[in-house]
Amino acid sequence: MGRLASTYGHAIAAHHAARAHLDAARAALRSAGVPDTPDPDPEIIARLARVGDALATPVPNTPLARQPVPVRVGAAVTTGGGFPVLLPLGGGHHLAIDADGREPAVAALLRALVLRLLAIAPPGGVRVVGLDTAALGAAFGPLRPLLDTGVIDAPATTEAEVVAVLDAAERHARAAHQADRPDQELLVLVATATPPPREAARLAALTHAGPAAAVCVLLAGWPSGEPASRPGAATDPAPRLGATTMLRLTNRHAHVSDPPTAPFSTDGSGLAAPVLLDGDPPPASVAALAQHLGQAARRGGTVDFADLLPGKRWAGSARAGLRTVVGRAERDTFAMAFDDATPHWLIGGRTGAGKTVFLLDVLYGLAARYSPAELQLYLLDFKEGVSFTEFVPTGRDPSWLPHARAVGIESDREYGVAVLRELRRELNRRATALKRHGVTKLADLPADTAVPRIVAVIDEFQVLLAGNDPIARESVNLLEELARKGRSYGVHLVLASQSTTGIEALYGRAEAVFGQFALRVALPGGGGVLDQLNDAAATLPVGSAVVNTAAGASGANTVIRFPDASASAGELARLRHELWQARPAGSRPPSVFRGYDTARVEDDSTFTGLRPGGRRPLALVGRTVDVDGTSALFIMDTAPGRHLAAVGTSAVGAEVLRAAALSLARQHAPGEAAFLLAPLVAAADSAADDTAAALAAAGHLVERLDAVALRANLGLLASTSAGRAASAPGTGSAGMGSAGMGSAGTAGDGDSSGRTYLVVFGMDAAAGLLAETDPTTFRSGHDDLRTLLRQGPGHGVHLLGWWRGLRRLADDLGGTQNRDDVACLIALNVPGADLGLHLGVHDLAYTPRADRALLVDRHDQRVKLIVPFARDGHTSDGQE
Numbered sequence: 001m002g003r004l005a006s007t008y009g010h011a012i013a014a015h016h017a018a019r020a021h022l023d024a025a026r027a028a029l030r031s032a033g034v035p036d037t038p039d040p041d042p043e044i045i046a047r048l049a050r051v052g053d054a055l056a057t058p059v060p061n062t063p064l065a066r067q068p069v070p071v072r073v074g075a076a077v078t079t080g081g082g083f084p085v086l087l088p089l090g091g092g093h094h095l096a097i098d099a100d101g102r103e104p105a106v107a108a109l110l111r112a113l114v115l116r117l118l119a120i121a122p123p124g125g126v127r128v129v130g131l132d133t134a135a136l137g138a139a140f141g142p143l144r145p146l147l148d149t150g151v152i153d154a155p156a157t158t159e160a161e162v163v164a165v166l167d168a169a170e171r172h173a174r175a176a177h178q179a180d181r182p183d184q185e186l187l188v189l190v191a192t193a194t195p196p197p198r199e200a201a202r203l204a205a206l207t208h209a210g211p212a213a214a215v216c217v218l219l220a221g222w223p224s225g226e227p228a229s230r231p232g233a234a235t236d237p238a239p240r241l242g243a244t245t246m247l248r249l250t251n252r253h254a255h256v257s258d259p260p261t262a263p264f265s266t267d268g269s270g271l272a273a274p275v276l277l278d279g280d281p282p283p284a285s286v287a288a289l290a291q292h293l294g295q296a297a298r299r300g301g302t303v304d305f306a307d308l309l310p311g312k313r314w315a316g317s318a319r320a321g322l323r324t325v326v327g328r329a330e331r332d333t334f335a336m337a338f339d340d341a342t343p344h345w346l347i348g349g350r351t352g353a354g355k356t357v358f359l360l361d362v363l364y365g366l367a368a369r370y371s372p373a374e375l376q377l378y379l380l381d382f383k384e385g386v387s388f389t390e391f392v393p394t395g396r397d398p399s400w401l402p403h404a405r406a407v408g409i410e411s412d413r414e415y416g417v418a419v420l421r422e423l424r425r426e427l428n429r430r431a432t433a434l435k436r437h438g439v440t441k442l443a444d445l446p447a448d449t450a451v452p453r454i455v456a457v458i459d460e461f462q463v464l465l466a467g468n469d470p471i472a473r474e475s476v477n478l479l480e481e482l483a484r485k486g487r488s489y490g491v492h493l494v495l496a497s498q499s500t501t502g503i504e505a506l507y508g509r510a511e512a513v514f515g516q517f518a519l520r521v522a523l524p525g526g527g528g529v530l531d532q533l534n535d536a537a538a539t540l541p542v543g544s545a546v547v548n549t550a551a552g553a554s555g556a557n558t559v560i561r562f563p564d565a566s567a568s569a570g571e572l573a574r575l576r577h578e579l580w581q582a583r584p585a586g587s588r589p590p591s592v593f594r595g596y597d598t599a600r601v602e603d604d605s606t607f608t609g610l611r612p613g614g615r616r617p618l619a620l621v622g623r624t625v626d627v628d629g630t631s632a633l634f635i636m637d638t639a640p641g642r643h644l645a646a647v648g649t650s651a652v653g654a655e656v657l658r659a660a661a662l663s664l665a666r667q668h669a670p671g672e673a674a675f676l677l678a679p680l681v682a683a684a685d686s687a688a689d690d691t692a693a694a695l696a697a698a699g700h701l702v703e704r705l706d707a708v709a710l711r712a713n714l715g716l717l718a719s720t721s722a723g724r725a726a727s728a729p730g731t732g733s734a735g736m737g738s739a740g741m742g743s744a745g746t747a748g749d750g751d752s753s754g755r756t757y758l759v760v761f762g763m764d765a766a767a768g769l770l771a772e773t774d775p776t777t778f779r780s781g782h783d784d785l786r787t788l789l790r791q792g793p794g795h796g797v798h799l800l801g802w803w804r805g806l807r808r809l810a811d812d813l814g815g816t817q818n819r820d821d822v823a824c825l826i827a828l829n830v831p832g833a834d835l836g837l838h839l840g841v842h843d844l845a846y847t848p849r850a851d852r853a854l855l856v857d858r859h860d861q862r863v864k865l866i867v868p869f870a871r872d873g874h875t876s877d878g879q880e
């Protein structure tokens with residue numbers, strides 16, 4: 001570049017001493033086949049000198065937007081020889097040529113001018129955009145190296161692209177005008193042919209916009225002569241151009257009109273010598289410049305993650321809103337805000353468009369600016385992926401983002417609703433606080449009562465709203481309320497989606513919800529978040545986005561580039577650790593819901609906190625799908641029906657019994673409770689063996705029963721419960737049962753000692769046996785079972801059973817009318833409709849899926865989705 005710049009520097013310096021260059025020019029002309037000419041007219045030289053004086057002699061790194069620079073277009077041919085002809089460009093000066101870019105000399109000159117402007121300007125000081133509908137981009141072919149290195153943009157070759165370029169140029173002009181910066185980037189528009197009248201008028205308007213617009217137009221195929229007509233259209237005069245030097249081509253030579261500020265002639269006739277236009281710059285020069293500027297373009301053009309971060313951590317006040325830098329618009333940093341004008345954001349982008357990356361940019365940017373006292377985050381992700389995993393502690397990295405309150409990864413829709421409900425509760429708390437202080441906005445609260453702003457991000461939110469089910473309906477209601485009231489209460493929503501189709505209907509509430517989302521971010525393929533007429537996102541590359549602050553309306557677009565946070569994993573981790581270390585004392589990690597995690601009872605804090613001596617034993621069965629991941633449990637008190645049935649073919653049923661048994665065991669001192677385990681189906685063997693071993697290790701009485709022993713024990717337990725004498729057939733296990741019952745007989749309300757837990761893995765496998773009637777007592781196993789179910793709890797006897805189907809449970813109960821005899825239900829993979837029928841609940845919304853269950857407590861009307869407890873590596877589903 002040094003060499004190149006000095007080459008052009010020399011040519012430019014020639015302005016001041018044209019004569020000194022005559023010999024060189026002559027030689028050049030001779031070699032170009034132009035015959036030797038006598039000395040040029042001294043008058044011409046004097047005028048040329050005046051042009052030179054009128055123009056500042058540019059040195060490399062000269063900003064071009066404010067001041068024009070002399071740029072060589074060719075050599076004048078006079079009888080005395082040749083001399084370089086330099087014309088003012090930049091600083092509000094333009095050039096038009098009457099022949100279009102299909103003329104090789106014109107295309108070559110345009111390329112030479114592009115190269116010269118690039119060489120003079122500081123790296124990044126010139127942006128070149130070509131319009132080449134005439135030759136479909138071929139005119140820019142030889143500049144390929146510049147294109148490849150990102151120094152110049154790909155030329156627009158279709159009418160739509162030309163319109164888009166003109167839109168962008170006008171935005172550039174307005175922004176430049178407003179920014180009013182001395183180092184303003186110059187936009188060079190190179191048109192190889194005159195576009196249709198509408199666009200031609202827009203180009204012409206740009207030539208009138210003055211230096212402040214920072215645009216330079218190089219326009220080929222423009223009718224010469226002013227005023228002039230478009231060829232063949234006498235009634236359609238070409239619009240007048242402003243501050244433009246005109247070249248008129250005849251054969252290989254051009255006539256040059258007077259430059260606007262420094263005319264050659266006194267009579268307006270232009271330069272009185274034909275000019276041999278410069279040809280293509282040597283390919284080596286193009287390559288060298290491309291290489292030099294390419295590096296600078298990469299440096300200046302890419303946005304680093306570090307550019308997003310503030311100088312000082314946690315220095316921001318969220319009182320009036322939140323604001324963070326998300327990338328760059330042209331060369332300026334670009335910030336987005338959660339405030340009164342843009343309280344919520346809607347983000348669209350096809351998969352792989354950089355949505356996750358953009359969200360990471362935003363979240364880290366915010367977290368670096370605002371302390372956890374100013375900002376809290378709720379992060380929800382409904383897709384398979386790792387979007388928010390880095391904000392929560394893991395085995396490998398104990399750090400977390402201290403602003404994060406709840407993080408859902410591969411969330412269930414139910415979890416999403418739980419988070420939205422939690423946010424609505426927060427809205428209500430805030431509404432009360434505002435009322436108490438007699439203000440209507442968060443920002444008006446007294447300083448000592450300030451509450452943090454909340455940003456809730458929901459990635460792939462359309463999942464929540466898909467389908468016409470109770471979850472979708474509740475979600476729409478909640479989102480609408482949060483969107484409507486969030487502005488005043490400092491609760492901000494970011495909804496991101498690959499597609500907004502399908503949710504547009506939204507029961508006719510789309511406008512009510514999305515109308516509150518003034519700020520739209522369209523990533524590649526995400527034009528759906530913009531107005532239908534706004535196609536600004538049509539050709540975005542990954543790493544860029546259209547930001548629109550007018551709910552997507554055309555005319556309010558800003559194209560930004562944002563850094564690839566995923567490429568800065570180290571920096572992200574460092575920042576997160578820094579923020580984590582700085583967390584306020586006593587900070588708790590966010591509550592985390594990972595859709596794919598196994599819920600282990602051993603990890604449950606309620607479980608680990610269980611001790612013997614409680615008043616009412618708790619049977620823990622899973623983790624509720626709610627914001628805090630509350631333990632899902634049943635109270636095993638003395639009310640009739642306090643028994644647990646896990647139902648479904650899934651072997652998770654056995655896992656649930658294991659968790660229930662282990663948790664109950666923790667609430668009894670050794671010897672205080674008896675566990676009768678009946679593993680009747682092979683699928684339960686592993687869970688049953690593990691349960692037996694764990695209970696025995698804890699010092700509890702454990703008896704294993706086969707089906708026959710189960711039948712016997714049912715008789716024994718039933719008769720004891722019913723106050724009859726024990727008359728079960730004598731088996732070894734019955735003796736054990738009576739040992740259990742011995743103490744159970746003393747169990748009364750408010751006393752958890754002396755319990756017997758009958759844990760049956762695959763209860764339905766005993767159905768045949770239970771159906772048989774005992775010839776001596778005339779009671780069937782089912783009779784005893786039903787007695788036990790009703791009367792056992794009062795005597796400290798509880799059944800924990802896994803049935804592999806609802807019908808089988810109902811049959812054992814003696815019909816669904818007896819369903820309350822087992823009040824605690826864990827429905828695994830049973831169809832929602834069947835479950836609704838069994839429970840007598842007609843609008844039950846339950847879609848069975850692996851590792852999920854519905855907890856139903858008939859006594860306190862609880863119905864909750866849970867992740868049932870299981871061991872790592874368990875079989876998660878089983879279809880019969």
Ligand SMILES: Nc1ncnc2c1ncn2[C@@H]1O[C@H](COP(=O)(O)OP(=O)(O)OP(=O)(O)O)[C@@H](O)[C@H]1O
Nearest residue numbers: 350351352353354355356357385542543562563564
């Ligand atoms: N600003 C950027 N600059 C360069 N590359 C980027 C940028 N943003 C994203 N990418 C690239 O695009 C890839 C996809 O990004 P990201 O994972 O954010 O997409 P996404 O829209 O979330 O996709 P999906 O919805 O499928 O998860 C990333 O691996 C990253 O390398």
